[in-house]
Amino acid sequence: MKRIAIDMDGVMADVVELLLDYHERDFGHRKPIEEIKGLSEREAFPKAKEYVHSKGFFRNAPVMEGSREVIERLQQQYEIFIVSAATEFPQSLQEKQEWLNEHFPFISWQQMVFCGLKTIITADIMIDDRFRNLDPFKGDTILFSQHHNLLKEPGRHRRVHSWAEIGRILLP
Amino acid sequence: MKRIAIDMDGVMADVVELLLDYHERDFGHRKPIEEIKGLSEREAFPKAKEYVHSKGFFRNAPVMEGSREVIERLQQQYEIFIVSAATEFPQSLQEKQEWLNEHFPFISWQQMVFCGLKTIITADIMIDDRFRNLDPFKGDTILFSQHHNLLKEPGRHRRVHSWAEIGRILLP
Numbered sequence: 001m002k003r004i005a006i007d008m009d010g011v012m013a014d015v016v017e018l019l020l021d022y023h024e025r026d027f028g029h030r031k032p033i034e035e036i037k038g039l040s041e042r043e044a045f046p047k048a049k050e051y052v053h054s055k056g057f058f059r060n061a062p063v064m065e066g067s068r069e070v071i072e073r074l075q076q077q078y079e080i081f082i083v084s085a086a087t088e089f090p091q092s093l094q095e096k097q098e099w100l101n102e103h104f105p106f107i108s109w110q111q112m113v114f115c116g117l118k119t120i121i122t123a124d125i126m127i128d129d130r131f132r133n134l135d136p137f138k139g140d141t142i143l144f145s146q147h148h149n150l151l152k153e154p155g156r157h158r159r160v161h162s163w164a165e166i167g168r169i170l171l172p
Numbered sequence: 173m174k175r176i177a178i179d180m181d182g183v184m185a186d187v188v189e190l191l192l193d194y195h196e197r198d199f200g201h202r203k204p205i206e207e208i209k210g211l212s213e214r215e216a217f218p219k220a221k222e223y224v225h226s227k228g229f230f231r232n233a234p235v236m237e238g239s240r241e242v243i244e245r246l247q248q249q250y251e252i253f254i255v256s257a258a259t260e261f262p263q264s265l266q267e268k269q270e271w272l273n274e275h276f277p278f279i280s281w282q283q284m285v286f287c288g289l290k291t292i293i294t295a296d297i298m299i300d301d302r303f304r305n306l307d308p309f310k311g312d313t314i315l316f317s318q319h320h321n322l323l324k325e326p327g328r329h330r331r332v333h334s335w336a337e338i339g340r341i342l343l344p
Contacts, residue, residue: 005292081292087281093265109259110288117282120177120253122294 001079002124004170005113006071008084008096010129011144012104013061015052019044022051038151052089059095063103066163072106073171082107083121085133086114127166131157142166173251174296176342177285178243180256180268182301183316184276185233187224191216194223210323224261231267235275238335244278245343254279255293257305258286299338303329314338 036044143157208216315329
């Protein structure tokens with residue numbers, strides 16, 4: 001059974017939506033997504049660092065459209081691990097586990113990994129929105145499109161724009 | 173640079189000492205270590221499950237003798253990751269990170285992994301006290317002696333009884 005390592009932020013959890021919400025709350029207008037194309041989160045949102053370190057941020061993230069349904073189906077054919085670079089944000093550890101328990105109740109504690117560098121992970125397929133995680137990975141790679149990676153060429157990674165697209169690639 | 177994955181509980185954190193303390197508090201006598209040889213934690217301590225799920229348990233664990241000094245020296249020659257099966261105990265996640273920050277300040281968030289199954293980990297050497305983590309591991313394995321593994325043959329794993337012994341094996 002092939003193993004898939006799936007990223008949380010920007011892949012399962014729609015963190016950008018949340019950043020847009022927080023930014024709108026503080027600055028009074030909602031940035032159109034066109035405006036932040038190619039920008040890192042810190043470039044796009046002046047207070048990004050404060051937001052991601054604040055209590056409740058990760059707990060409140062909306063679920064990425066289609067992720068729950070597709071991951072539940074993937075689990076019938078693949079060994080699924082959820083791998084999140086979470087130790088940079090100590091307050092996020094428990095929030096992320098609670099978030100998974102609520103929105104992905106079919107994912108057990110055995111399948112959760114909260115780490116720093118993802119070079120420690122071995123799997124057949126990695127789904128992630130960050131080049132820094134996909135580039136050193138030895139297996140097949142799927143780049144989940146996000147504003148911050150949109151202007152870069154995907155290189156050897158396969159770019160997808162939705163969970164429906166992932167389903168079409170990985171499910172028969 | 174070779175990578176070492178080091179377990180926390182029973183290897184860096186002296187969890188047995190803490191279980192003996194909690195048991196003594198509740199039952200009025202301290203079990204001699206001879207009495208729990210070969211027993212699992214749940215066999216040795218009737219209230220083990222309650223203890224390990226209680227707030228503050230992991231935060232208060234004593235540091236295993238010699239671990240800090242040896243790991244700090246190992247870090248000059250190896251890539252070190254601390255890999256703890258922590259997601260079974262959601263309350264432990266932040267406690268474990270705080271514990272590492274306090275007692276092992278030279279370990280950064282990039283080097284921490286809190287997971288369920290350790291089959292997701294790739295490294296050259298694994299130091300652990302559990303056969304279930306060492307058996308499926310593909311690299312070299314070091315079994316840290318603990319009451320619960322004392323009566324089993326180490327098999328292909330190399331058994332050590334202290335951090336001084338690990339230092340003699342891995343440091344020139």
